[in-house]
Amino acid sequence: MRLIPLIIAGIVTAFMYYFIIERDSLLAFASTETATEDGAEPAAEETVEIASNVVRVVAMHSEARQIDSAVIVRGETEAERQIDVLAETSGLVTSQPLRKGAFVEKDQIICEIDPGTRPSTLAEAKARLIEANAGVPTAMARVQEASARLDEAKINDNAASKLSKDGFASETRVASTQATVRAAEAAVAAATSGLDSAQAGIQAAEARVASAQKEIDRLTVRAPFAGLLESDTAEFGSLLQAQGPNGAHCATIIQLNPIKLVGFVPETEVNRVEQGAFGGARLASGVEVRGQVTFISRAADPTTRTFRVELEVPNDDLSIRDGQTAEIIIAAEGKSAHLLPQSALTLNDSGQLGVRVVTKDNEADFVPVTVLRDTIDGIWLAGLPEKADVIIIGQEYVVAGVPVEASYQETNE
Template identity: 55%
Template sequence: MRLIPILTALAVTAFLVLAVLQRDALFRFAQENHLALVMGTPEDEGAETEADPAPVEEAPAAPAPQGVRVVARTSQAEIVDTAVILRGQTEAAREVSAKAETSGLVISEPLRKGTFVTAGQLLCELDPGTRGAALDEALARLEEAEARVPGIEAGVPEAEARLQEALARVEEAEINARAANALKRDGFATETRVAATLAAVRSAEAAVSAARAGLETAKSGLKGAQAQIRSAEAAVAVARKEIDRLQVKAPFAGLLETDVAELGTLMQPGALCATILQLDPIKLVAYVPETEVARVELGAMAGAELAEGSRVTGEVTFLSRSADPTTRTFRVEITAANSELKIRDGQTAEIAISTAGVPAHLLPASVLTLNDEGALGIRSVTPENTAQFLPVSLLRDTREGVWLGGLPDKVEVITLGQEYVETGVKVIPTYEEAASEIGQ
């Protein structure tokens, strides 16, 4: 009753032993006959033709070629545009928080977030308080300082005239002193007269010193008056600037991201009035790995697809020269038009930056295979009709196929049977173009 299971076990054991000991022979048998099972052999095609009723003398058959039958395709390289693919986000071209520079109560009606404002438009106006009176006081002091200048300026020429008069008296006293000395030598003048002329010289010299001191005093007074004028002008400028700070205006055209400060709010220096975003143009920001940064150039065209499906194009306007210390990537910015303000700040974007074209082959993804080292590539037919493994780089995946780089300009790609051959194995290629002609 158990004879059949025993026989089955013996048959399976014998098959497993044969498969292990004769593995190489079985592998060669599969390589030589797998395409015959798929495409049929010339003998099979002859069997399917209608038999000739008249007997024909058969010529001696030629020896069958040795090798593995494969299907191949002749591929010619084409120049294709490659792109650096990055994932980034949109950013506003400019974002500013308009803040108060002085204190005061808000007296203007607020604008609501989302409102478009123009450059210089009033956002917040503060109560002036006593700032107008402070400006009037500064103006009055300026007028007072300016009124003092003419009188002080007139005193300077007067002091100069007094100095000239004192110098003339010194000269006159010196002449009298020389004359008295001459008369004394001739016996016509007394010692008293000589002493009197010398005293007159000393007195004239003292008058010169006093006149010079008076001139310096007049000039100092003029400088002091001019300094008071400048001080008064500075006070006027400060008062006017303080009044200008009562109005917080938009520095550029954009959208309000927040509500403007509410009416009656007490503002202090540094308090937020509103946040403004400039979205036209918009920036697309991403980070390029150091392996790809050499392919990106300023001015290169770029495109992006946003998360909701919309697309935008622009050009590279900034490429960082310093890598992020953590990720070792480089910041790249793309500027794009956004006149309708449909693109918002912070949207996720798939960015493609165009680079120089490279030669590549468009082939079906099924031709890709791996070698023993795990490298991605294809198997081709050499001029000696042997298989050869060629490593490739995957450039782009499309609906028509994959663009592969790293191959010669012209290559015979094995499209069917590449998994059954290795480098150096003899092959019998059948080209797709020839097969299509036979089918026609």
């Protein structure tokens, strides 16, 4: 039973030997047989020479064309804005909740909080402000009275000083009038200080009024922008605690119009992307969208060494959701390229990607290429000369310098 597998293995080995090692002899034998069937009797030496020196291949005439070169990256959609709306004060919710998915306009009320004693606090602050304002006229009157007495004391002092020089007043009277002036100056300083204190009291009262009014304003939580509710608003009767670990959470709002396309471009391609460049994307759902580049990061991601790029896309019907996978294509400067079948690609001994071409001397040569774009019609390649005869069948059986006999395939433009 083991003899049959051994026989089969021997036959396969012999076949592979003649097909690979003795390939030239087989080709020569096949050429001889073909010639015999056609009634011709070519010389054996001529047949062997043709088979060993020239390799028949199929090639195509290719001419470079200008194409729009694009940067292609994978990314996702991202809401233009998303925010957790938090209440800035504590209290019981008195408004009926809005359910998630509802659309809210800018400045629309989404949560209302019970005012409690806050109106009383505001009334008290306003009363203290009125009281502080009432004290200002009295303080000003005292300043004016003290100033008048100071003027009178200065006049008396001046008169006493002149009489003393003429011998009509004693030095005691002069000293008394000077003391009166000093006392009047002190009274003016005290009255001025009282006026400053009254004005400071007004400012303090105004600050208390503003604080109380702000606290009341915080009872009404409004939407900062138009968007969709991503969560229910706070339930009626629930307690919002502004000092809690999670804050006083009222709702989450996202803005989806316009929506952003976010991708990460490799550092080798980032210089090809420009601010304002047009681009588009195909979402995982099959929807195609178009937009413009609005942001290119100046700092690379430390892990991936890629740069964040954002495109802004209209989303009037809100059909595009946040977080959808997208294949993003960004327009870049055009390049000269050849459209060839993908099967024409090959590797040289160094593992470099390229194609084999037919030279003017009818010899094979290897040309390194760069893949620009892969389409259903073929693959766009850069790196070839303006015109080239590219081998599309048989390129794996020749190397640089081998003579070839090419038959050309018509191209479909």
